[in-house]
Amino acid sequence: MITVCGLEKNYGRVKALRGINMHVPEKAVYGFIGQNGAGKTTTLRILAGLLLPSAGEARIAGYDILRQPREIRDVIGYMPDFFGVYDDLRAGEYLEFYAAAYGIRGKAARELRDYLLELVDLSDKRDAFVDTLSRGMQQRLCLARALIHDPQVLLLDEPASGLDPLARVEMRELLKELCHLGKTIVISSHILSELADLCTHIGMVAEGRVIREGPLNEVLASSQERKISLRCLGPVEAAVEILESWPGAKILNRAGQQVEFSLSDGPEEAAALLRALAASEAEVVHFAETERSLEDTFLKLAREAQVS
Amino acid sequence: MSSRKRSWPAGAFRRMGLNLRALGQGIREGLTPMLGKEMRSRTRGWRSPVLLSAYLLILSAGVSLSLWLMLEQANIINPQIGLSLYGFFVLTLVMLVAFIAPAIAAGSISGERERRTYDLLMVTKASPLGIVLGKWLASVAYLIFLMMAALPVFAIVFLFGGVPPATLGMALLVATATGMGYGALGLLFSALLRRTQLATITSLILIFIFIFGTLAAGVVASSVAGPPPYGRYGPEFGPPPAAPWYVYLSPLTALGSVLPGGNINYMMGQGVPLLGSILRELLQHLFQGGIEYAYKMGYAYPGINVPQPTGLAAWEPWARFTLYQGILIIACLLLAVLSITPVKPWTAYLLRRRLRRQAVREASNFEAGG
Numbered sequence: 001m002i003t004v005c006g007l008e009k010n011y012g013r014v015k016a017l018r019g020i021n022m023h024v025p026e027k028a029v030y031g032f033i034g035q036n037g038a039g040k041t042t043t044l045r046i047l048a049g050l051l052l053p054s055a056g057e058a059r060i061a062g063y064d065i066l067r068q069p070r071e072i073r074d075v076i077g078y079m080p081d082f083f084g085v086y087d088d089l090r091a092g093e094y095l096e097f098y099a100a101a102y103g104i105r106g107k108a109a110r111e112l113r114d115y116l117l118e119l120v121d122l123s124d125k126r127d128a129f130v131d132t133l134s135r136g137m138q139q140r141l142c143l144a145r146a147l148i149h150d151p152q153v154l155l156l157d158e159p160a161s162g163l164d165p166l167a168r169v170e171m172r173e174l175l176k177e178l179c180h181l182g183k184t185i186v187i188s189s190h191i192l193s194e195l196a197d198l199c200t201h202i203g204m205v206a207e208g209r210v211i212r213e214g215p216l217n218e219v220l221a222s223s224q225e226r227k228i229s230l231r232c233l234g235p236v237e238a239a240v241e242i243l244e245s246w247p248g249a250k251i252l253n254r255a256g257q258q259v260e261f262s263l264s265d266g267p268e269e270a271a272a273l274l275r276a277l278a279a280s281e282a283e284v285v286h287f288a289e290t291e292r293s294l295e296d297t298f299l300k301l302a303r304e305a306q307v308s
Numbered sequence: 309m310s311s312r313k314r315s316w317p318a319g320a321f322r323r324m325g326l327n328l329r330a331l332g333q334g335i336r337e338g339l340t341p342m343l344g345k346e347m348r349s350r351t352r353g354w355r356s357p358v359l360l361s362a363y364l365l366i367l368s369a370g371v372s373l374s375l376w377l378m379l380e381q382a383n384i385i386n387p388q389i390g391l392s393l394y395g396f397f398v399l400t401l402v403m404l405v406a407f408i409a410p411a412i413a414a415g416s417i418s419g420e421r422e423r424r425t426y427d428l429l430m431v432t433k434a435s436p437l438g439i440v441l442g443k444w445l446a447s448v449a450y451l452i453f454l455m456m457a458a459l460p461v462f463a464i465v466f467l468f469g470g471v472p473p474a475t476l477g478m479a480l481l482v483a484t485a486t487g488m489g490y491g492a493l494g495l496l497f498s499a500l501l502r503r504t505q506l507a508t509i510t511s512l513i514l515i516f517i518f519i520f521g522t523l524a525a526g527v528v529a530s531s532v533a534g535p536p537p538y539g540r541y542g543p544e545f546g547p548p549p550a551a552p553w554y555v556y557l558s559p560l561t562a563l564g565s566v567l568p569g570g571n572i573n574y575m576m577g578q579g580v581p582l583l584g585s586i587l588r589e590l591l592q593h594l595f596q597g598g599i600e601y602a603y604k605m606g607y608a609y610p611g612i613n614v615p616q617p618t619g620l621a622a623w624e625p626w627a628r629f630t631l632y633q634g635i636l637i638i639a640c641l642l643l644a645v646l647s648i649t650p651v652k653p654w655t656a657y658l659l660r661r662r663l664r665r666q667a668v669r670e671a672s673n674f675e676a677g678g
Contacts, residue, residue: 100341
């Protein structure tokens with residue numbers, strides 16, 4: 001649905017994007033992860049037609065962002081990270097205004113307004129002035145605005161930023177509902193845990209480059225480093241001795257009879273280590289790979305990117 | 309053949325990269341919602357009634373004060389009183405409109421940036437041209453509403469009589485042209501400067517220069533040139549020196565043809581306290597005490613066939629001012645459109661050309677390598 005190839009953006013001498021490549025399949029929920037200043041917002045603004053790239057190409061639903069900007073506007077719904085509202089309009093009027101800006105008027109616009117307000121759970125706020133709504137409500141209203149022309153693709157830049165925990169959960173539920181509606185969604189965020197249970201695909205961006213991309217499970221599995229937790233029945237000294245001498249193993253935590261360590265090689269190496277531990281005096285009762293979080297994977301990849 | 313003929317303009321424009329249908333759609337989808345929203349917003353809240361009340365209060369107080377002064381001075385009802393009152397009223401109206409118009413328009417685009425609603429607007433199908441037109445027409449509509457609200461004050465003038473409706477129509481035309489032009493100027497600065505306060509101040513300074521600076525510059529220029537020697541008027545010496553073109557940028561020059569006394573002459577601005585006298589002095593200096601007018605009207609040299617001025621020189625000041633305002637409006641609106649377009653057409657074109665050339669170069673390198 002979205003193909004980006006070698007996208008670059010320079011602001012004078014500053015290189016904001018150094019060749020972004022990404023591929024977002026249809027109906028995917030694509031988490032665009034990166035630290036602040038990594039280039040997420042710039043990429044999304046280019047895709048939304050608000051910025052011109054310095055080089056590179058991008059296509060959304062087959063339309064070229066440089067040659068077919070009008071068609072692009074038909075297929076995308078964009079929600080920026082910081083946005084304002086017209087404080088002198090009511091929530092319903094706000095949606096009608098944007099509907100008219102997409103050429104939807106009259107009865108169709110009113111029906112759409114009611115449907116979208118219901119979708120984002122703001123039906124009872126239809127006649128409330130937009131500036132009286134809470135931040136979370138305004139965020140949901142802005143999402144409804146992005147949906148007003150029924151776009152195939154949603155570009156959401158930090159949709160949960162500035163929201164309290166409850167509003168965050170509500171926003172996540174809403175996004176899940178949109179997934180069920182078959183939208184292709186690109187969500188940028190620097191809070192990684194936010195995206196873990198939402199995304200089907202992930203793109204990790206650091207210093208203006210996508211450092212890893214693909215289906216969520218594949219990206220997580222592709223990281224070679226394993227975190228293993230080990231527990232012994234008695235003292236752990238024997239196990240610690242083996243771990244310290246084992247190439248690629250690094251102890252991260254040690255508490256009582258439990259040790260947490262990382263292993264840089266693959267599953268074969270883990271099996272060999274377990275054999276060595278079993279043959280030793282260490283009475284191992286638990287040896288298991290802990291689930292790697294998106295956060296760990298990202299930090300490791302970001303470090304690798306910085307080193308390279 | 310007929311179908312080719314019918315599709316000719318659209319086809320020709322498309323070849324030039326212009327899709328007329330898309331252009332029309334973009335304008336409609338920007339203009340209609342923007343006009344509706346702006347008009348709705350302007351009539352909401354406490355600001356609108358306060359502004360309207362202050363404006364009408366200033367106008368009514370001015371007219372009442374002027375009427376009171378005239379009656380005090382004369383002790384009798386002078387037949388000139390209607391004309392003088394009309395002069396005062398028109399001048400105040402034009403000045404108010406000239407300074408209110410940019411104040412209304414200067415926040416329209418910078419306000420979108422300050423509120424962070426600009427991006428949301430730019431990703432819709434509304435075109436920048438439609439948005440600019442919608443914003444401008446909304447401010448013009450509000451100005452016309454202000455002028456309409458002032459019309460009952462005009463009624464006092466008709467109580468005394470002496471003002472032909474055509475003159476009144478021309479005065480309203482000058483006021484409307486002033487508001488439309490200076491509104492467009494305010495809108496342009498609003499698009500260029502991003503901060504409402506800065507846009508308002510800049511446009512007000514520029515408008516001050518347009519209104520008074522042009523006349524002052526004209527007076528200085530004609531003083532430097534010096535008047536023609538006494539008695540050197542006549543068909544053999546050609547027409548008297550014309551006022552410089554830029555004095556017609558000032559609405560005060562335009563008022564020369566709609567204020568009491570008919571055209572620019574010694575009666576101009578009579579009855580308008582202080583400003584009227586200054587204005588009269590300025591315009592008499594610029595227009596050589598009515599010689600130019602007399603020449604233009606053909607009775608400077610009765611019985612002698614003198615060549616009449618042609619082109620712009622033959623235009624009445626109000627018509628010339630309206631023309632210049634029209635040019636100002638078009639220029640300001642087009643510049644504002646270019647300024648708010650997020651992706652400038654020429655930079656997009658240059659990038660496309662660069663990418664195309666790069667692709668061709670790479671292909672030829674590949675072929676050479678292969």
